Amino acid sequence: MNTGQTAEIAGPKKANVVPNPDVAAKLISRAKRPLLVIGSESTAVKTKDGDLVDTAIRVMRNEKITVVATGHLVGEFRRRGVTKAYSMGIFVLGKHLSDPDWRGFDGLGSYDAVVFAGFPYYMEWLVESGLKNFSSLRTISLERSYQPNAEWSLGWMPEPDWKDTVDKIVSRLEEGK
Amino acid sequence: MANRNVKLKFDELSSTLGTFKGLEIQIGRIMDEEWEEPMGPTPMPSVSTLRSWDRKLLNRYKPFYMPFCDLCCLCTYGKCDLTGDKKGACGISMPAQQSRIVLLACCIGAATHAAHGRHMLNHLIQEFGKDTPLVAALNTNVEAPHVRLVCGIKPQTIGDLEEALDYVETQIVQLVAAAHTGQEGDNIDFESKAFHAGMLDHVALEVADLMQIATLGLPKGDPEAPLAELGYGTINPDKPVIMCIGHNVLPSVDIIDYLMDHDLFDQVEVGGLCCTAHDMSRYNKRSKIVGPISWQLKFIKSGIPDLIVVDEQCIRTDVMDQAKLIGVPVLATSEKSCLGLPDRTHDPAEAVVNDLISGRSPGALVTEPRKVGEIAVKTAMAVRKRRGEKKLVDLGDLKEIASKCRTCMECIRACPNTLPIMDAMTAAKEGDYGPLAELNDLCVGCGRCESACPADLPILTMITQASKDQLVNEKYPIRVGRGAIQDVEIREVGSPIVFGEIPGVVALVGCANYPAGGGDVAAIAEEFLKRRFIVVTSGCSAMNIAMTRDEEGQNLYEKYPGNFDAGGLVNVGSCVSNGHITGAAIKIANIFAKRPLRANYEEIADYIYNRVGAVGVAWGAMSQKAASIAAGCWRLGIPVVVGPHGSKYRRMLLGDQGKEEDWKVFNARDGQEVYVGPAPEHLFYAAETLEEAMVMIAKLAMRPNDTSKGRAVKLSHYIDLHKKHYGAMPDDLHLFVRRGQDVPFTMKDEIMKILEAKGWVEDRIASPDPTLLDRMVRRRE
Numbered sequence: 001m002n003t004g005q006t007a008e009i010a011g012p013k014k015a016n017v018v019p020n021p022d023v024a025a026k027l028i029s030r031a032k033r034p035l036l037v038i039g040s041e042s043t044a045v046k047t048k049d050g051d052l053v054d055t056a057i058r059v060m061r062n063e064k065i066t067v068v069a070t071g072h073l074v075g076e077f078r079r080r081g082v083t084k085a086y087s088m089g090i091f092v093l094g095k096h097l098s099d100p101d102w103r104g105f106d107g108l109g110s111y112d113a114v115v116f117a118g119f120p121y122y123m124e125w126l127v128e129s130g131l132k133n134f135s136s137l138r139t140i141s142l143e144r145s146y147q148p149n150a151e152w153s154l155g156w157m158p159e160p161d162w163k164d165t166v167d168k169i170v171s172r173l174e175e176g177k
Numbered sequence: 178m179a180n181r182n183v184k185l186k187f188d189e190l191s192s193t194l195g196t197f198k199g200l201e202i203q204i205g206r207i208m209d210e211e212w213e214e215p216m217g218p219t220p221m222p223s224v225s226t227l228r229s230w231d232r233k234l235l236n237r238y239k240p241f242y243m244p245f246c247d248l249c250c251l252c253t254y255g256k257c258d259l260t261g262d263k264k265g266a267c268g269i270s271m272p273a274q275q276s277r278i279v280l281l282a283c284c285i286g287a288a289t290h291a292a293h294g295r296h297m298l299n300h301l302i303q304e305f306g307k308d309t310p311l312v313a314a315l316n317t318n319v320e321a322p323h324v325r326l327v328c329g330i331k332p333q334t335i336g337d338l339e340e341a342l343d344y345v346e347t348q349i350v351q352l353v354a355a356a357h358t359g360q361e362g363d364n365i366d367f368e369s370k371a372f373h374a375g376m377l378d379h380v381a382l383e384v385a386d387l388m389q390i391a392t393l394g395l396p397k398g399d400p401e402a403p404l405a406e407l408g409y410g411t412i413n414p415d416k417p418v419i420m421c422i423g424h425n426v427l428p429s430v431d432i433i434d435y436l437m438d439h440d441l442f443d444q445v446e447v448g449g450l451c452c453t454a455h456d457m458s459r460y461n462k463r464s465k466i467v468g469p470i471s472w473q474l475k476f477i478k479s480g481i482p483d484l485i486v487v488d489e490q491c492i493r494t495d496v497m498d499q500a501k502l503i504g505v506p507v508l509a510t511s512e513k514s515c516l517g518l519p520d521r522t523h524d525p526a527e528a529v530v531n532d533l534i535s536g537r538s539p540g541a542l543v544t545e546p547r548k549v550g551e552i553a554v555k556t557a558m559a560v561r562k563r564r565g566e567k568k569l570v571d572l573g574d575l576k577e578i579a580s581k582c583r584t585c586m587e588c589i590r591a592c593p594n595t596l597p598i599m600d601a602m603t604a605a606k607e608g609d610y611g612p613l614a615e616l617n618d619l620c621v622g623c624g625r626c627e628s629a630c631p632a633d634l635p636i637l638t639m640i641t642q643a644s645k646d647q648l649v650n651e652k653y654p655i656r657v658g659r660g661a662i663q664d665v666e667i668r669e670v671g672s673p674i675v676f677g678e679i680p681g682v683v684a685l686v687g688c689a690n691y692p693a694g695g696g697d698v699a700a701i702a703e704e705f706l707k708r709r710f711i712v713v714t715s716g717c718s719a720m721n722i723a724m725t726r727d728e729e730g731q732n733l734y735e736k737y738p739g740n741f742d743a744g745g746l747v748n749v750g751s752c753v754s755n756g757h758i759t760g761a762a763i764k765i766a767n768i769f770a771k772r773p774l775r776a777n778y779e780e781i782a783d784y785i786y787n788r789v790g791a792v793g794v795a796w797g798a799m800s801q802k803a804a805s806i807a808a809g810c811w812r813l814g815i816p817v818v819v820g821p822h823g824s825k826y827r828r829m830l831l832g833d834q835g836k837e838e839d840w841k842v843f844n845a846r847d848g849q850e851v852y853v854g855p856a857p858e859h860l861f862y863a864a865e866t867l868e869e870a871m872v873m874i875a876k877l878a879m880r881p882n883d884t885s886k887g888r889a890v891k892l893s894h895y896i897d898l899h900k901k902h903y904g905a906m907p908d909d910l911h912l913f914v915r916r917g918q919d920v921p922f923t924m925k926d927e928i929m930k931i932l933e934a935k936g937w938v939e940d941r942i943a944s945p946d947p948t949l950l951d952r953m954v955r956r957r958e
Contacts, residue, residue: 013261
């Protein structure tokens with residue numbers, strides 16, 4: 001087994017490994033109402049844009065993608081001059097996402113693909129467990145560690161490779177692919 | 178008040194019915210009514226008695242489940258895959274299975290406190306007699322609010338508590354039975370049963386702590402309880418060191434008594450870890466508190482203890498292995514944790530001591546507390562002598578050890594907080610031990626990194642050794658646990674709490690499984706003390722609050738008074754003292770509002786839920802006991818916030834502020850059902866960050882009964898914290914402002930603009946005499 005390729009598997013249903021950035025980008029761009037959920041560790045996760053908050057701000061250029069920051073992270077978006085990001089506690093969000101009647105942040109309808117990044121491993125593991133069991137949403141994890149409860153997850157990879165992968169995914173989304 | 182197991186024996190009895198010879202009559206219980214208050218509707222409620230109350234709460238706070246395991250493996254039908262909408266072979270669904278696990282966790286917690294209480298009760302009745310008066314606190318008539326509320330009895334002696342504990346034990350059996358295959362199948366009914374376990378837990382907590390307060394001379398609700406010493410540096414390793422670990426103070430009491438009786442206190446160090454340490458300091462402030470549970474493994478590995486005495490709860494289950502590594506014996510003192518050791522309870526003390534000193538036996542089980550003192554002291558003194566100068570563990574050159582690190586990252590993966598252990602090792606290879614030392618305050622001391630390390634590096638000891646210079650100077654004052662809140666204090670603060678002028682009561686309780694060190698707990702405490710909340714604390718959290726100093730070298734116990742009032746920092750004591758915190762909320766309903774207490778659970782809980790702005794915070798919640806303590810709060814209508822690791826309890830109880838129909842109450846004045854806004858918004862909430870928790874605590878302190886003045890005070894704290902940490906005004910103010918007078922004066926223009934944008938209309942949110950109970954309506958229009 002390669003270094004880091006271990007995970008806490010909860011049961012028979014586990015995440016597909018995203019084979020390359022193009023697939024991840026297509027999973028997101030083909031959704032009608034994608035939601036990017038950015039967690040509290042995002043300022044500590046370095047990317048080619050700076051950190052994950054910077055990357056999320058870049059993603060927001062694609063107007064189809066709604067961005068929500070959990071914990072108190074939205075303050076960081078505001079400090080960087082971005083007021084468009086929504087804010088919600090991660091498990092309150094999980095509960096809403098598992099409610100088919102929830103109309104989303106803009107009241108226009110529920111989301112059909114939810115992308116996670118920047119979380120403590122176990123918190124994302126748990127909220128994706130809730131969504132795996134109690135929703136039909138497509139969930140995609142962009143963490144450096146494999147997240148077994150997502151529907152799709154990046155596999156573990158060295159930091160430079162991960163930065164490169166995330167950059168390619170965001171570039172594809174910017175290109176509208 | 179109640180006589181139990183009364184036996185009458187007649188050699189010969191003549192009556193109109195005839196003459197009886199050798200007649201014996203046994204009566205289970207005689208009620209001797211000295212309590213004028215009439216019996217309420219729910220004395221000693223059974224599993225389903227309060228089900229409708231629970232369902233009212235659970236209808237507002239619907240569970241959100243996050244399964245830890247998608248399988249059920251509890252019977253031989255399984256393993257059964259329950260993923261999604263699949264069902265197990267017995268028919269169980271995933272929500273029911275998750276709530277079943279929650280119930281089992283709460284049962285384990287409640288059983289643990291009940292068993293603790295039973296040990297206390299049996300031992301202390303034997304030692305002091307069942308007629309020993311139950312004096313709980315100074316200036317206090319309501320000595321046992323939980324026992325009165327739940328059981329409908331008014332205990333006057335320690336013997337009277339037995340009936341309450343009998344009830345608790347019987348109910349726990351019923352609850353565990355409900356979790357058997359093919360029993361309960363509805364998740365909300367499982368949740369209700371978990372609430373029941375929580376309620377029982379708080380009765381057990383109260384019994385356990387009142388027993389020791391009444392008999393052992395612990396502080397009786399004293400706001401000026403003495404200061405004791407806490408910290409790694411308080412222990413002088415040159416002396417023989419007895420390290421007591423766990424929660425049940427009885428063996429430690431005998432050690433302290435033996436030292437006192439033989440004038441040895443100056444020659445032997447006796448220190449405690451976890452809640453035993455709290456109760457030791459309550460018994461005798463000269464005993465030392467080493468620290469919270471997170472210090473257990475690190476302190477043992479340091480080699481400082483010469484004898485380890487374990488009682489029960491939160492002890493390392495591998496303590497024998499750890500003791501062997503430093504060459505010291507272990508004295509186990511509880512049947513619940515025998516550790517494979519021979520039972521030496523009935524052997525002469527000298528024989529046990531000789532076997533422990535010589536190493537013939539690595540430890541001994543001695544379950545009679547009054548035999549522990551002599552064995553412990555004599556053993557520790559002899560072992561100290563034997564160990565001589567080689568006592569402390571010194572790894573030598575850390576650089577050389579670190580060079581064996583394979584940079585495989587297994588330590589990081591194993592660490593609950595993903596601490597940068599590998600980076601610290603890499604720095605240590607270059608002789609830079611700073612990063613290793615920095616891990617010390619963040620480490621929860623679980624030891625999983627060592628277990629995972631393929632090179633068997635002694636990571637914890639390396640961290641301790643790297644931070645040695647800092648540790649030896651770590652000495653902090655802590656106000657010892659005062660126990661209950663006095664009735665007279667309740668009278669003083671009842672009105673400002675209920676009307677919202679004291680913005681809230683924040684209870685910082687529970688274990689030390691923190692996401693980023695114990696300093697966070699001190700930060701929460703200080704934030705709310707400055708804001709004039711009442712801050713109550715216990716257990717490991719109370720210790721961590723002590724372990725942070727300001728720039729002038731003072732900690733919060735030195736800066737804030739210990740009375741139950743605005744800006745007071747109230748350390749009630751150990752885990753079993755938590756019953757006093759919820760007990761204070763009950764006493765507000767009874768003493769201030771004159772609500773009948775006796776067996777009147779629903780009405781009191783309804784009062785607390787709608788009026789008392791109390792919030793429980795277990796930032797490092799780890800155990801099943803923490804789960805049952807939280808469940809006891811939920812049933813009383815007290816919301817609980819946990820730290821990130823608390824999400825592993827696998828379900829949250831979350832309100833939906835957008836569903837107006839969820840937030841209606843009866844107005845007791847006229848029977849109308851009215852909308853009061855989402856207050857409190859959640860019942861069980863895991864916060865991802867410290868800052869999120871602070872904002873949520875302030876928000877959850879709001880209650881429908883707040884006066885306009887009180888609501889304005891609470892809103893000002895919520896808004897201020899939100900602006901500070903989220904960088905903007907909250908976007909849900911329109912749900913909490915009922916009328917213009919609720920708006921904090923200094924922010925009026927800004928807030929009114931927001932309210933207008935949201936289409937806010939004055940008085941759409943009502944200010945009734947709020948109740949969830951139809952029967953509390955006084956008049957119907």
